[in-house]
Amino acid sequence: MTYYSSAPRWLARGRRWPISHLRAQQLRRTQSIAATACNGAAPVSSTSPYSLLPSQPSKHPAPPTSARQAALKQAKPFSAFLTDTFNREHDYLRISITERCNLRCLYCMPEEGVPLSPPAHLLTTPEIVYLSTLFVSQGVTKIRLTGGEPTVRKDIIPMMQQIGKLRRDGLRELCLTTNGISLHRKLDSMAEAGLTGVNLSLDTLDPFQFQLMTRRKGFEAVMKSIDRILQMNELGARIKLKINCVVMRGLNDREIIPFVEMGREKPVEVRFIEYMPFDGNKWSQGKMFPYKDMLRVIREKYPGLEKVQDHKNDTSKTYQVPGFAGRVGFITSMTHNFCGTCNRLRITSDGNLKVCLFGNAEVSLRDMIRKENSGEPIDAQALQTLGLLESAQQSARAEREGLDVHERERQLLDVIGAAVKRKKAKLAGMGELENMKNRPMILSGGNPG
Numbered sequence: 001m002t003y004y005s006s007a008p009r010w011l012a013r014g015r016r017w018p019i020s021h022l023r024a025q026q027l028r029r030t031q032s033i034a035a036t037a038c039n040g041a042a043p044v045s046s047t048s049p050y051s052l053l054p055s056q057p058s059k060h061p062a063p064p065t066s067a068r069q070a071a072l073k074q075a076k077p078f079s080a081f082l083t084d085t086f087n088r089e090h091d092y093l094r095i096s097i098t099e100r101c102n103l104r105c106l107y108c109m110p111e112e113g114v115p116l117s118p119p120a121h122l123l124t125t126p127e128i129v130y131l132s133t134l135f136v137s138q139g140v141t142k143i144r145l146t147g148g149e150p151t152v153r154k155d156i157i158p159m160m161q162q163i164g165k166l167r168r169d170g171l172r173e174l175c176l177t178t179n180g181i182s183l184h185r186k187l188d189s190m191a192e193a194g195l196t197g198v199n200l201s202l203d204t205l206d207p208f209q210f211q212l213m214t215r216r217k218g219f220e221a222v223m224k225s226i227d228r229i230l231q232m233n234e235l236g237a238r239i240k241l242k243i244n245c246v247v248m249r250g251l252n253d254r255e256i257i258p259f260v261e262m263g264r265e266k267p268v269e270v271r272f273i274e275y276m277p278f279d280g281n282k283w284s285q286g287k288m289f290p291y292k293d294m295l296r297v298i299r300e301k302y303p304g305l306e307k308v309q310d311h312k313n314d315t316s317k318t319y320q321v322p323g324f325a326g327r328v329g330f331i332t333s334m335t336h337n338f339c340g341t342c343n344r345l346r347i348t349s350d351g352n353l354k355v356c357l358f359g360n361a362e363v364s365l366r367d368m369i370r371k372e373n374s375g376e377p378i379d380a381q382a383l384q385t386l387g388l389l390e391s392a393q394q395s396a397r398a399e400r401e402g403l404d405v406h407e408r409e410r411q412l413l414d415v416i417g418a419a420v421k422r423k424k425a426k427l428a429g430m431g432e433l434e435n436m437k438n439r440p441m442i443l444s445g446g447n448p449g
Contacts, residue, residue, distance in 0.1 A: 079138035081417035096349040098148040104215035126383035129162045133392040136166045142173040164194030180225035181218045197240040242269045247289040263326020271329035291332040313343045339426035355423040
């Protein structure tokens, strides 16, 4: 019998619940609702094992149209600090929480690794929570934790729990980009903390090829994480799963169709990413497999491939094979950039703000927030002593009510705003990107998606 070994605390009550038991519960609820409806009574709401998790906001009826219109008229404009000179509103923040990784992917870092920052140079959890609070106060609705490999950070769960509490202040999505090696062991705790989305990096479906491309073992663990997310979603977890595949000519381009066919039965979105140049990854145009070639390969096998309507800030161009449960996306940073609708900001693990993945201009937020702590890392005690969270939370109310923002936050927001205003209209061309000095991918917070 398959056991769901770590069900949510509110559900399990210390027990190990078998999957068959939980599915039987769902079936009984469904039958009860149907019977009640047949008798003319109002049906009782059914709940899945995950429907009461903090990540699932309660559903309220939409206000009347007139009320919505009035609310829109009274709504304040998006934060000027997070709006650039091209009127792009940056409501999506990616935070790298570690430089470390348990793989050595060919396109990401050299086999020998990269020099790591001293521990004291990296953001502490209180500093990450403080910055998250400040950005949410200014209108950020989506936060993604990246790396390195974020799951190797020992305190990732308590960190996510604290960031997850920002839902009350306007945060809507808390996501993770991961290689999936150890994800399956942490998924339940992450779901309870408010996890809403996972982008999982997987560049091959061949275990031997996996070891060649990552220079490490672990294929089975990655597949276990994928299966676990799908299993949890069957029970109502609603974790959006996207699989990121960097396509390299002569290495894994022959696996495009097998990846597409993952979505025949599984509700996953596989996103093919054009190979991008980063410091130390030996990029060459000959290794890059462009989006149009990927599309041609898929249409030769599935000529009925259909374009799916993209959302405003999507980084990927999305398609679907008719009848498939999943979708296919393409992240085309090299051949068709999506800079015009970019809404992303990045904070590196050593506390620098990057307004563009491919830009080399950075500004240190870490140094600014440590000024009041004599330049030392801020731990939980210093966070409380300095009242950082309270002043960050108050900045949102101050903006809404026309009050003065605390001088600490005002200075920090001025620096952030100035960096955002310097953001260029679009990234450089392919030739310029190839020669641009930039961080290794492992230190940049991952791919554009």
